[in-house]
């Protein structure tokens with residue numbers, strides 16, 4: 001969506017539910033889904049990726065649509081996953097149709113035009129999530145398990161629409177549907193999964209870091225309860241791990257492209273209106289001037305005298321994009337990373353995988369070359 005009054009209306013609608021204080025209202029849902037995550041990990045740690053995805057998707061469905069999802073074979077999760085599959089599949093150059101646009105007129109059964117089937121499925125899923133789930137909320141069909149009315153983001157947005165059937169109310173409903181879908185579609189959920197996966201690689205590769213984090217949790221949280229969002233300020237080492245995970249394996253190494261909307265000059269360069277600008281986020285986050293020995297996972301780089309050192313450039317400055325399009329979900333995302341990372345470290349040890357002879361297989365962080373980048377270890381089988 002280009003910069004325009006229409007985009008601004010969406011951005012405003014989104015922001016009122018995700019600015020820092022608003023994001024706090026989702027903490028109980030985040031905590032609950034983290035507890036389900038722990039149980040799933042305990043039952044079957046080999047399905048880590050699936051558990052991460054389930055945890056995040058179920059919490060976002062609850063927050064946005066007010067729906068409780070089933071633990072298995074849930075219709076909403078299946079559709080959301082389909083939407084994500086579309087987001088994940090995009091790698092520049094993957095589809096010939098990018099270079100040969102006439103291919104889009106060729107029927108799907110012609111060899112080489114199989115992309116049509118994929119695209120149709122993803123489009124169907126996105127429309128279904130956007131329209132069907134939103135209509136259900138609007139019609140009041142969405143109820144919480146205890147029979148109450150949903151206080152979901154979408155229900156609140158719809159509740160604010162003044163009059164039914166006026167032109168402005170149908171526009172407002174369009175915005176509500178788009179905002180709800182945008183909270184999940186495309187790359188946003190993937191960004192959080194990917195950072196969490198990078199964290200698992202880091203912990204398996206740097207046992208000393210893990211031990212220090214666990215010692216901090218033992219001292220601050222203690223053995224008789226799980227960490228809570230309210231512990232966050234007292235856990236500088238955990239916060240440093242989150243910063244380092246965002247920095248070490250950037251999810252969007254080239255962020256998202258921007259386009260200049262007027263002629264401008266920057267640092268002696270003339271940038272004409274309409275220029276596509278691709279930020280090199282990866283380079284910023286691996287700049288040895290800001291982050292010495294950048295390939296090493298080193299949370300200590302963000303600490304001084306046992307506290308967060310505010311003089312070190314915060315990776316969030318780059319990882320969440322730039323300017324007026326900067327990620328509006330960043331506070332929500334960081335809170336979600338915090339509760340998952342702190343809780344998992346408090347109750348589990350994360351170790352590298354073992355081979356068939358029971359020997360440790362050392363692992364390394366290698367990221368995929370997609371727009372949304374992943375630790376290769378966790379690549380979706382469909383995209384290997």
Ligand code: HEM
Nearest residue numbers: 183188191192195252256319320321322325326327329333
């Ligand atoms: C670790 C997790 C996340 C990372 C690293 C991340 C990063 C980004 C980046 C780099 C952009 C592009 C900004 C730009 O154009 O300069 C973006 C946009 C966006 N993100 Fe996130 N994001 C994360 C999680 C989330 C979550 C959880 C949500 C929703 C709750 C979200 C919602 C959005 C939206 C709506 C946009 C589009 C903003 C616009 O175009 O105005 N993000 N994000």
